[in-house]
Amino acid sequence: MATYSTTEFKAGLKFLMDGQPCTIIENTQVSPGKGQAFNRVRYRNLITGRVLEKTFKSGEKVEAADVVDTDLQYLYTDGDFWHFMDPASFDQFQATESAVADIQKWLIEQDMCTVTLFNGQPISVTPPKQITLEIIDTDPGLKGDTAGTGGKPATLSTGAVVQVPLFVQIGEKVIVNTEKGEYISRAK
Amino acid sequence: MKRSLLLKRSQLFQQLRTFFYARSVIEVDTPMLSVAGAPDCHLSSLTTQVQVPGEREPQPYYLHTSPEYPMKRLLCEGSGDIFYLGKVFRDGDLSPRHQVEFMMLEWYRIGFSMQDLIEEVVVLLHHVLNVPPNLSPPEINAKRTSTTVDHTLRVEQLTYQQAFAKYANISNIFEASASQCQACLSAYGVPEIVGVAMEDKGLWEQLVLTEVVEPQLGREGENLAITVLSHYPASQAALAQISSDNPLTSERFEVFVKGMELANGYHELREASFYQRRFEASLNERVQQGFSPVALDERLLTTLTQTPLPDCSGVALGVDRLFALQQGFDDIQQGIAFGLLES
Numbered sequence: 454m455a456t457y458s459t460t461e462f463k464a465g466l467k468f469l470m471d472g473q474p475c476t477i478i479e480n481t482q483v484s485p486g487k488g489q490a491f492n493r494v495r496y497r498n499l500i501t502g503r504v505l506e507k508t509f510k511s512g513e514k515v516e517a518a519d520v521v522d523t524d525l526q527y528l529y530t531d532g533d534f535w536h537f538m539d540p541a542s543f544d545q546f547q548a549t550e551s552a553v554a555d556i557q558k559w560l561i562e563q564d565m566c567t568v569t570l571f572n573g574q575p576i577s578v579t580p581p582k583q584i585t586l587e588i589i590d591t592d593p594g595l596k597g598d599t600a601g602t603g604g605k606p607a608t609l610s611t612g613a614v615v616q617v618p619l620f621v622q623i624g625e626k627v628i629v630n631t632e633k634g635e636y637i638s639r640a641k
Numbered sequence: 642m643k644r645s646l647l648l649k650r651s652q653l654f655q656q657l658r659t660f661f662y663a664r665s666v667i668e669v670d671t672p673m674l675s676v677a678g679a680p681d682c683h684l685s686s687l688t689t690q691v692q693v694p695g696e697r698e699p700q701p702y703y704l705h706t707s708p709e710y711p712m713k714r715l716l717c718e719g720s721g722d723i724f725y726l727g728k729v730f731r732d733g734d735l736s737p738r739h740q741v742e743f744m745m746l747e748w749y750r751i752g753f754s755m756q757d758l759i760e761e762v763v764v765l766l767h768h769v770l771n772v773p774p775n776l777s778p779p780e781i782n783a784k785r786t787s788t789t790v791d792h793t794l795r796v797e798q799l800t801y802q803q804a805f806a807k808y809a810n811i812s813n814i815f816e817a818s819a820s821q822c823q824a825c826l827s828a829y830g831v832p833e834i835v836g837v838a839m840e841d842k843g844l845w846e847q848l849v850l851t852e853v854v855e856p857q858l859g860r861e862g863e864n865l866a867i868t869v870l871s872h873y874p875a876s877q878a879a880l881a882q883i884s885s886d887n888p889l890t891s892e893r894f895e896v897f898v899k900g901m902e903l904a905n906g907y908h909e910l911r912e913a914s915f916y917q918r919r920f921e922a923s924l925n926e927r928v929q930q931g932f933s934p935v936a937l938d939e940r941l942l943t944t945l946t947q948t949p950l951p952d953c954s955g956v957a958l959g960v961d962r963l964f965a966l967q968q969g970f971d972d973i974q975q976g977i978a979f980g981l982l983e984s
Contacts, residue, residue, distance in 0.1 A: 482734065483851060484683070484733075486905065507832055507835050509834075510837050
């Protein structure tokens with residue numbers, strides 16, 4: 454099993470902690486000069502998403518985690534699994550609900566997503582930063598309000614709900630930012 | 642780096658030099674290359690190869706981790722008060738507070754006790770830090786004459802033991818157990834520590850110092866202050882004298898501003914035999930911990946044998962940290978033309 458020593462620690466390094474894959478967010482060396490050096494590490498558990506901290510005595514080792522980010526095309530869901538495919542090799546991957554829980558509402562069939570694989574299994578999915586979706590329900594709002602001074606909730610075709618300006622109507626397509634869950638503009 | 646910042650850095654160097662020239666402390670430029678290295682277990686010297694005429698193979702040389710040994714040889718030879726302002730090298734150290742190559746100010750004062758030198762460090766820090774960094778000189782002058790703003794920093798001086806009592810609620814750190822130190826770390830919300838044996842009291846004590854005590858030092862609310870810790874345990878004396886009134890403590894001090902160590906000073910050991918013993922102890926620890934041994938500074942030992950070090954105190958101060966504090970930077974690299982990863 455490959456290991457990393459504290460001297461190799463840096464942001465983005467993937468390692469195993471209690472059997473779960475984690476990624477280093479920030480690694481700070483603490484070298485008192487007259488004492489033992491330590492590494493103060495802030496890391497994210499890639500399964501739970503929780504951010505944790507630990508301080509490692511310098512020279513300690515952690516196990517490397519087989520974690521890779523890969524671009525896959527979202528195909529469809531059968532309700533139990535979300536299916537993705539590598540468009541080059543046609544290899545297919547099944548993601549469980551926990552891997553897509555937070556982003557299900559941004560998944561559009563045929564879209565390319567970044568899928569994080571741990572030992573070959575999808576553990577998280579990042580949809581494209583901007584996607585275009587149709588509004589399937591929103592309050593008709595006030596006619597003639599084009600200044601966009603107010604806002605109203607609108608339900609999109611995937612079920613996502615975002616705040617949109619008053620002038621945007623049912624049937625129109627809008628561009629949204631999937632990271633923030635925010636309306637950007639109407640799609641042309 | 643912007644010219645305005647280069648100028649401020651250059652002004653700091655000038656300010657430091659002026660401080661010592663005004664006190665008749667002379668500047669020395671001791672060699673950065675040496676056939677000997679620092680045996681300290683926690684320091685890692687860079688090494689290089691020098692083609693010495695007459696030798697078949699290139700000879701290994703160390704880049705100095707501090708100018709201490711050659712400066713002490715000069716002191717033995719009668720240099721009087723001296724200072725060094727220049728680069729030193731410590732392998733592997735890179736963080737917001739560290740660069741592998743960094744500016745060190747080190748000086749020695751003949752006849753100074755530890756307390757005398759602490760007071761001089763405090764005066765120097767006032768010179769450098771009490772000027773609000775964002776005011777240009779004319780504004781400062783205007784302010785001083787019109788409103789006489791007091792920029793004096795609060796100075797706090799504690800012994801090592803008092804600091805643990807005040808900031809970590811451990812009344813006697815010398816008698817505290819490893820489990821007391823562990824309890825303190827969790828009481829102060831310090832994240833889990835990995836790789837330290839439960840019974841290794843020395844390391845748990847160090848962690849209480851670095852994770853609990855030090856971050857609280859040198860602060861007065863949001864403002865900068867100066868905290869001096871003195872009388873470090875005899876086991877951490879390095880090359881400082883053991884206190885004459887307490888065999889458990891040494892005449893070693895450190896100075897902190899905004900939770901960061903700025904300076905480390907000693908009332909210096911004088912006799913060659915003590916140096917020999919401390920060097921060998923460090924070297925043993927080094928080998929035990931699995932680090933490569935280093936060549937000891939035999940020339941320093943020979944010089945000390947012939948003429949013991951005059952009674953003096955010396956201190957080393959991190960100039961990049963000082964500049965970062967003066968400018969309000971979080972990473973010393975912001976005040977350096979090119980850091981290691983940009984070199």
